[in-house]
Amino acid sequence: MDNITNNLPPVVYAEASVKSVGGRSLFEASFPITRETVSNFHSEPELIEPAVEKLRSEGFEVLQVGPISISIAAPPEVYERVFKTKIIPVERDVLKFNEKTTSTFLDTPDTDTPGLIDVTKSSLADVLEGIAIEEPRVRLGAVQQPDLVTNVLTEAERNFMATTNPSAFPPPKSYWHLNVPADISLGLNADRAHRESITGRDVKVVMIDSGWYKHPYFTERGYHFNPVKLGPGSTNPEHDEHGHGTGESANIFATAPDVDFTMVKYNLISSNGTFNKAVQLRPDVISISWGSDLQDESEFSAADRLLAATISEAVAQGITVVCSAGNGQMSFPGQHPDVISAGGVYMHADGTFEATPYASGFSSPIFEGRNSPDVCGLVGFTPGAQYIMLPVEPNDFLDKQLSGGTHPNGDETRNNDGWAAFSGTSAAAPQLAGICALLKQASSDLSPAQIKEVLKETARDVISGSSSQRTGGHRAVSGVDLATGSGLVDAYAAVKRTRS
The missing domain is CATH 3.40.50.200 (Peptidase S8/S53 domain)
Structure with missing residues (x-):
C-alpha cells in the first residue's frame, strides 16, 4: 500500500532518457527490452550533447553519460521547477530479510508509470523522452538492514x-x-x-x-x-x-x-x-x-x-x-x-x-x-x-x-x-x-x-x-x-x- 509522506531527500538522483533512435520511447515499449531489442532504445547521437547542456543550464548535475540515459542529480525543487510537476515521497511495502517493511519511493502525479516524470511541459521536450527517478533497492544478504548505512562515521x-x-x-x-x-x-x-x-x-x-x-x-x-x-x-x-x-x-x-x-x-x-x-x-x-x-x-x-x-x-x-x-x-x-x-x-x-x-x-x-x-x-x-x-x-x-x-x-x-x-x-x-x-x-x-x-x-x-x-x-x-x-x-x- 502507498502512503504519502512529507520527507523529501535533499538530492534526488534520476536518469534522463534521451530520445531513442528507434522512434519509440523506452517508457512506452510494449515488449521486454533485451539484448536483441535494446539497440532500438539507444540515444539519438546528435541529441546527447544538447541534452547535457540543457540539463546543466537548468541546474542539474550531470554525473555521467551512457548509451541510453544521462545520470543526473539535483534538489527536488529543481525537478519541480523545470518539469512543472510535484515530487511526492511515498511509503511502499518492500520485503527485506524475509520480513515486510516499507521504504520511501519518489513519484509524481503526472504519469501511470511509477517514478516517471513527464518532460513534455519543459524546455527539454525536444531532446528527452522522460525522466526516471531512481528508487531504493535491497541488498540480498542474510540480515535485516537499513535502507542506507550512512557514510558519515563518528x-x-x-x-x-x-x-x-x-x-x-x-x-x-x-x-x-x-x-x-x-x-x-x-x-x-x-x-x-x-x-x-x-x-x-x-x-x-x-x-x-x-x-x-x-x-x-x-x-x-x-x-x-x-x-x-x-x-x-x-x-x-x-x-x-x-x-x-x-x-x-x-x-x-x-x-x-x-x-x-x-x-x-x-x-x-x-x-x-x-x-x-x-x-x-x-x-x-x-x-x-x-x-x-x-x-x-x-x-x-x-x-x-x-x-x-x-x-x-x-x-x-x-x-x-x-x-x-x-x-x-x-x-x-x-x-x-x-x-x-x-x-x-x-x-x-x-x-x-x-x-x-x-x-x-x-x-x-x-x-x-x-x-x-x-x-x-x-x-x-x-x-x-x-x-x-x-x-x-x-x-x-x-x-x-x-x-x-x-x-x-x-x-x-x-x-x-x-x-x-x-x-x-x-x-x-x-x-x-x-x-x-x-x-x-x-x-x-x-x-x-x-x-x-x-x-x-x-x-x-x-x-x-x-x-x-x-x-x-x-x-x-x-x-x-x-x-x-x-x-x-x-x-x-x-x-x-x-x-x-
Missing part, C-alpha cells in the same frame, strides 16, 4: 576502523558452516579447475555493492584488487560501512582467485548510474547482489525499465551479468532474461545437497517464460542463512549486527573482530561470477549467453528440499525445476565443457 568509529587490524584467519566455531576460500571452492568443484591453472587470471570482474575494505584476508593471500570506484552519491572509498560488499566479494576469490577485481561502491539510491559506472570499466563479468521485489507488472517502474535496458546493453556488449535471484523476493534484476540468475543450494556436513527455503524460485511476472534461478551457488538455511564465515571491516554494520548469540540466531563472533557469518543469494551471485571468470579464461570468445548455457548444462541436479515459501515453495525434483533451476553449479565440469 570520530571514534573512524579511528577504530583505521587502527584495528583483524585476523586473516576466520574465527573457529563449532557449528556447521563454510569457510572461504577452501569450502566454497571445494563445494562448487572449482579446486580441480584451479589445479589445471584455470583461476580467472586476467579476467576483469566488477562487483557493485556497499564498498570494499582491504582486509588482511585479501592482502595476505595476494589477491589482485583495484582501488574502489564510487557510484553516484557514495563516499569514503577506503571503507565499507555496511560490510556486505567486502564479505560477499570473498566468494568471487574463492572460485576465481586470480581475477582482476574492482568494487564499485553503491549506496542503494542510484542503481542505473552505478551500473553505468561499472560498465565504463569494461569488465568481463559484473556481479550484482541487490534488487527489488517485483511481483506484478504494474510495479515495473521507470527506473526498472531503464535498468533493464542498461543491463541488456551491457550483455549485448559481451559483459556477463550475474544477479541474485532473491531471498524470498521475486528479485529484479535477477529475473531479467539476459542475466545469469543465481539461486541457492545448501551443502550439509556430509556433502549432500538440498534446495534451501531461504532462496527464491519463481516464474517471472514481468518477463514471460522467464524462470529464476538459472543455476545455484551455496546458500545457508533459514532462519538467517548464517552459513559462510566472511571477512568484513571491523566494527561495521554486519560485524555488530550478526555478532554474539547462539547459532543460528547469531554467528557467535565478537562485534569488532572483522568476521561475520552470512550468505543469501548475495553469496551465490559472486560465486557464480567467479566461475564465469574461469570460463572466460578457458575460452575468451564465449558470449554471455554461451556461458549461461554451459553453466546450466553442466550443473549438478538437486532433487531434495524446496525454495522459499514466499515465492511458491517449489520442490526440487529430478531435472530442471523452479527451486534450483538446473541445479548446483559445477565449475570443473563447466570448464571441461568449454575446453572440449
Whole structure:
C-alpha cells in the first residue's frame, strides 16, 4: 500500500532518457527490452550533447553519460521547477530479510508509470523522452538492514576502523558452516579447475555493492584488487560501512582467485548510474547482489525499465551479468532474461545437497517464460542463512549486527573482530561470477549467453528440499525445476565443457 509522506531527500538522483533512435520511447515499449531489442532504445547521437547542456543550464548535475540515459542529480525543487510537476515521497511495502517493511519511493502525479516524470511541459521536450527517478533497492544478504548505512562515521568509529587490524584467519566455531576460500571452492568443484591453472587470471570482474575494505584476508593471500570506484552519491572509498560488499566479494576469490577485481561502491539510491559506472570499466563479468521485489507488472517502474535496458546493453556488449535471484523476493534484476540468475543450494556436513527455503524460485511476472534461478551457488538455511564465515571491516554494520548469540540466531563472533557469518543469494551471485571468470579464461570468445548455457548444462541436479515459501515453495525434483533451476553449479565440469 502507498502512503504519502512529507520527507523529501535533499538530492534526488534520476536518469534522463534521451530520445531513442528507434522512434519509440523506452517508457512506452510494449515488449521486454533485451539484448536483441535494446539497440532500438539507444540515444539519438546528435541529441546527447544538447541534452547535457540543457540539463546543466537548468541546474542539474550531470554525473555521467551512457548509451541510453544521462545520470543526473539535483534538489527536488529543481525537478519541480523545470518539469512543472510535484515530487511526492511515498511509503511502499518492500520485503527485506524475509520480513515486510516499507521504504520511501519518489513519484509524481503526472504519469501511470511509477517514478516517471513527464518532460513534455519543459524546455527539454525536444531532446528527452522522460525522466526516471531512481528508487531504493535491497541488498540480498542474510540480515535485516537499513535502507542506507550512512557514510558519515563518528570520530571514534573512524579511528577504530583505521587502527584495528583483524585476523586473516576466520574465527573457529563449532557449528556447521563454510569457510572461504577452501569450502566454497571445494563445494562448487572449482579446486580441480584451479589445479589445471584455470583461476580467472586476467579476467576483469566488477562487483557493485556497499564498498570494499582491504582486509588482511585479501592482502595476505595476494589477491589482485583495484582501488574502489564510487557510484553516484557514495563516499569514503577506503571503507565499507555496511560490510556486505567486502564479505560477499570473498566468494568471487574463492572460485576465481586470480581475477582482476574492482568494487564499485553503491549506496542503494542510484542503481542505473552505478551500473553505468561499472560498465565504463569494461569488465568481463559484473556481479550484482541487490534488487527489488517485483511481483506484478504494474510495479515495473521507470527506473526498472531503464535498468533493464542498461543491463541488456551491457550483455549485448559481451559483459556477463550475474544477479541474485532473491531471498524470498521475486528479485529484479535477477529475473531479467539476459542475466545469469543465481539461486541457492545448501551443502550439509556430509556433502549432500538440498534446495534451501531461504532462496527464491519463481516464474517471472514481468518477463514471460522467464524462470529464476538459472543455476545455484551455496546458500545457508533459514532462519538467517548464517552459513559462510566472511571477512568484513571491523566494527561495521554486519560485524555488530550478526555478532554474539547462539547459532543460528547469531554467528557467535565478537562485534569488532572483522568476521561475520552470512550468505543469501548475495553469496551465490559472486560465486557464480567467479566461475564465469574461469570460463572466460578457458575460452575468451564465449558470449554471455554461451556461458549461461554451459553453466546450466553442466550443473549438478538437486532433487531434495524446496525454495522459499514466499515465492511458491517449489520442490526440487529430478531435472530442471523452479527451486534450483538446473541445479548446483559445477565449475570443473563447466570448464571441461568449454575446453572440449
